[in-house]
Amino acid sequence: METMGAYALARGEGEMLWFLGAQTWVKATGDQTGGALGLVEQVLPAGFASPWHVHHAEDEAFYVAEGEMTFLCGNRRVAAGPGTWVWGPRDIPHGFRVEGTAPARLLLFATPAGFEQFVVELGEPTADWSSPPSAPPDMATLMAVAAKYRVDILGPLPDEAVPVGHATRGSSRDRERSDAMSGEENAAVVERWIEAYNARDTRAEAAARAPGFVAHVPGVPGPLDGDAWAGFIASFAAAFPDLRLTVEESFAAGDKVAARVTFRGTHRSEFQGIPPTDRQVTFSSIELNRMVGGKVAEHWVELDLLGLLRQLGAIPTPGTAGS
Incomplete structure (x- = not known):
């Protein structure tokens, strides 16, 4: 069995992507860790909300480096400031959002590795952060790629009306579109x-x-x-x-x-x-x-x-x- 060597990346290093509208760096992949884990770093804009989702192939852990966030995992709600670590086991629905008016910086670990390839496949490569995506992610593409990586997209966060990957609260039209997707998701x-x-x-x-x-x-x-x-x-x-x-x-x-x-x-x-x-x-x-x-x-x-x-x-x- 090949022994993995030491591996390090400084802040700002790693493959750069726009993922669900957020600045994202791929810090470690399964190839670099022998399949042990994948790691991405994100700067999430104020108001960002992930979808309510569930992983079936990996467990996740989150470390909040900057900003204020709320995590929902099953029925548990966690207020998370800088230095907070959150564990999200597989097969448990979860999601998170950024609170307040400032962005948040987040480290997302997935073990075993594999989920980072979902981020790479769905993300938009970029050389700098001067041109963010002008439109939200295509839901049909998101659902198809999620299914490939055994991730179920369940809809917006409970009691939230925030479109996937958007930094602003959704309109009634956004909510209708989300409701219409629920049949396809099911x-x-x-x-x-x-x-x-x-x-x-x-x-x-x-x-x-x-x-x-x-x-x-x-x-x-x-x-x-x-x-x-x-x-x-x-x-x-x-x-x-x-x-x-x-x-x-x-x-x-x-x-x-x-x-x-x-x-x-x-x-x-x-x-x-x-x-x-x-x-x-x-x-x-x-x-x-x-x-x-x-x-x-x-x-x-x-x-x-x-x-x-x-x-x-x-x-x-x-x-x-x-x-």
């Missing part, structure tokens, strides 16, 4: 939830579910809690090890996301008493999800179990002789 969360199952990433799948999650599955008595749901989907993966789900269509409105999903896989192990047939099957479902805080709180699914059982030979196909 649909993106559902798709990432399904992709986590496809990857058999049990941690990411569980992280997409809200506390108190319940699922309603036909043929199963009573709603399933999180543990029972995990067992249910694991049983499908055991019977159909290559099972993959594809979202064919989805529609979001308010706190609901509906989807039409196709399942494809090979029957390799016992399923509901049916011995393995090695048959490839394709069946579908209609699903409805209720979202709370950017997570799936309640799930309803109607599976085409009849079609599946016919493909497995457990039920005669219409038009053929049955026993």
Whole structure:
């Protein structure tokens, strides 16, 4: 294993970017720290507010060097002046804003490394700070890049009407645009939830579910809690090890996301008493999800179990002789 050498940057050194409208220096990347951490330094203008968001791939820590800030992490609110250090664990929604009329200088650590590449990919390189961006970041681009780095953008900070990356309080039109994005954001969360199952990433799948999650599955008595749901989907993966789900269509409105999903896989192990047939099957479902805080709180699914059982030979196909 290669030993990492000592590494240092002075104030003002590092790759320079405009990130969400703020002056940003990339101080350390995973390549420079052996993947241990990424570090960026920012000067945030007065009134700046980050989005309310959640990381699934790294923990974050913040050190306020100058200015006054407020951090929200889960249900906790922290007033942070110079010298304050704040820890933001992964899978916990959080955000921050600059208080008062002066800018703030912030060090943002992410461990393990990786999030600094999100900053680089979304940021606008610059040689100096004379020409700040004239427009706020494009929300569609922000959402797409965030999803790539397993960051869920949940909306503006709670009880705030500040557009993402803006230094001024948002107008009613800004709030309407933010509300309109919530449906797209919720649909993106559902798709990432399904992709986590496809990857058999049990941690990411569980992280997409809200506390108190319940699922309603036909043929199963009573709603399933999180543990029972995990067992249910694991049983499908055991019977159909290559099972993959594809979202064919989805529609979001308010706190609901509906989807039409196709399942494809090979029957390799016992399923509901049916011995393995090695048959490839394709069946579908209609699903409805209720979202709370950017997570799936309640799930309803109607599976085409009849079609599946016919493909497995457990039920005669219409038009053929049955026993």
